[in-house]
Amino acid sequence: xxxxxxxxxxxxxxxxxxxxxxxxxxxxxxxxxxxxxxxxxxxxxxxxxxxxxxxxxxxxxxxxxxxxxxxxxxxxxxxxxxxxxxxxxxxxxxxxxxxxxxxxxxxxxxxxxxxxxxxxxxxxxxxxxxxxxxxxxxxxxxxxxxxxxxxxxxxxxxxxxxxxxxxxxxxxxxxxxxxxxxxxxxxxxxxxxxxxxxxxxxxxxxxxxxxxxxxxxxxxxxxxxxxxxxxxxxxxxxxxxxxxxxxxxxxxxxxxxxxxxxxxxxxxxxxxxxxxxxxxxxxxxxxxxxxxxxxxxx
Numbered sequence: 001x002x003x004x005x006x007x008x009x010x011x012x013x014x015x016x017x018x019x020x021x022x023x024x025x026x027x028x029x030x031x032x033x034x035x036x037x038x039x040x041x042x043x044x045x046x047x048x049x050x051x052x053x054x055x056x057x058x059x060x061x062x063x064x065x066x067x068x069x070x071x072x073x074x075x076x077x078x079x080x081x082x083x084x085x086x087x088x089x090x091x092x093x094x095x096x097x098x099x100x101x102x103x104x105x106x107x108x109x110x111x112x113x114x115x116x117x118x119x120x121x122x123x124x125x126x127x128x129x130x131x132x133x134x135x136x137x138x139x140x141x142x143x144x145x146x147x148x149x150x151x152x153x154x155x156x157x158x159x160x161x162x163x164x165x166x167x168x169x170x171x172x173x174x175x176x177x178x179x180x181x182x183x184x185x186x187x188x189x190x191x192x193x194x195x196x197x198x199x200x201x202x203x204x205x206x207x208x209x210x211x212x213x214x215x216x217x218x219x220x221x222x223x224x225x226x227x228x229x230x231x232x233x234x235x236x237x238x239x240x241x242x243x244x245x246x247x248x249x250x251x252x253x254x255x256x257x258x259x260x261x262x263x264x265x266x267x268x269x270x271x272x273x274x275x276x277x278x279x280x281x282x283x284x285x286x287x288x289x290x291x292x293x294x295x296x297x298x
Contacts, residue, residue: 007115008115008117008124008127011108011111011112011115011117011127012126012127012130014108015108015127015130015131015133015134016130018101018104018105018108018134018137019130019133019134019137021101021104022101022105022134022137022138022141023137025094025097025098025101025141026137026140026141026144028094028097029094029098029141029144029145029148030144032091032094032148032154033144033147033148036148036149036150036154037149042150043087043088043091043154044087045080045084045087045088045157046150046153048076050076051076051077053073054073054074054075054076054077054157055153055157057070057073057074058074058152058153058156058157058160059152059153059156061156062152062153062155062156062177062180062181063152063155063156063173063174063176063177063178063180063181065156065159065160067160067163067164074160074164077157077160077161077164078164080161081160081161081164081165082161082165084157084158084161085158085161085162085165088154088157088158088161089158091154091158092154092155092158092159092170095145095151095154095155095176095180096172096176098141098145098179099172099175099176099179101138101141102138102142102179105134105138106193108134109197109200110196112131112197112200113196113197113199113200117200118203119131119200119203119204119207120203120204120207121204121207121208121211121248121251122207122211122248123207125248128204128207129251131200131204132204132205132259132263133259135194135201135259135262135263135266136258136259136262136263139190139262139265139266140262142183142186142189142190143186145180145183145186146183146184146186151180152180155173155176155177155180156177158170159173159177187265190265190266191266191267193266194266194267195267197267198267201263201266201267202267204259204263205259205260205263205264208256208259208260211248211251211256212253212256212260215253215256216253
């Protein structure tokens with residue numbers, strides 16, 4: 001086995017592991033958002049009248065909350081610190097897992113760029129699919145995180161109770177608080193993050209061009225090409241159909257659309273700045289990335 005193949009297999013393994021982990025993190029973010037959106041399942045501390053001033057203070061000062069000199073604002077938290085720690089630990093650790101997931105995604109994407117990996121859905125299907133799946137999963141996690149309205153309060157209240165109980169902040173709080181602030185405008189931040197990876201993302205998306213366009217042909221085009229006719233070519237009926245890209249034939253249009261839309265959103269206009277080319281060149285242009293069905297170049 002060549003060194004390049006060994007590296008690619010290792011990276012493919014990491015992509016698989018991170019995709020699985022990302023799905024777990026995504027589910028937990030969804031459950032937190034769903035729980036905090038319903039007053040019946042919301043953590044009780046967020047509904048108590050005595051906590052209102054504390055919550056406003058924590059939300060306003062987050063993440064720079066001076067616990068030692070803010071006893072008048074955080075008195076109710078001090079009285080119930082043990083209960084708050086017990087109730088909010090799972091919430092807090094889920095947010096920490098998002099931060100760790102982000103760190104691992106950063107590391108893997110940088111490694112892939114350094115190795116100059118080539119992504120082509122027709123040549124290395126599983127590798128390219130895992131790469132695009134990771135981008136979708138990571139973007140989904142970040143967007144869902146930014147839509148949890150009580151994220152600052154949940155993290156800030158837990159850390160206040162932790163500092164009151166143990167005399168120091170949680171070790172992860174400083175980085176976690178900064179991360180939450182950065183994703184107040186998630187699309188802007190995601191565009192900055194994926195800027196260095198535009199080449200790899202664009203290559204993966206470009207390889208979808210012919211497959212996506214062919215799968216989006218109208219019924220008239222299918223009829224004129226006699227794709228659904230069993231008797232259009234009688235001599236060929238007994239010959240089995242051969243394909244070097246069989247895995248691509250089972251790829252749903254919904255998945256491809258999710259890859260295109262999410263990757264284009266994450267990378268911003270960078271992924272669209274691909275020179276437009278003619279029909280004969282076989283390249284996807286910037287318009288194709290936005291709307292392959294209506295692109296004038298195909």
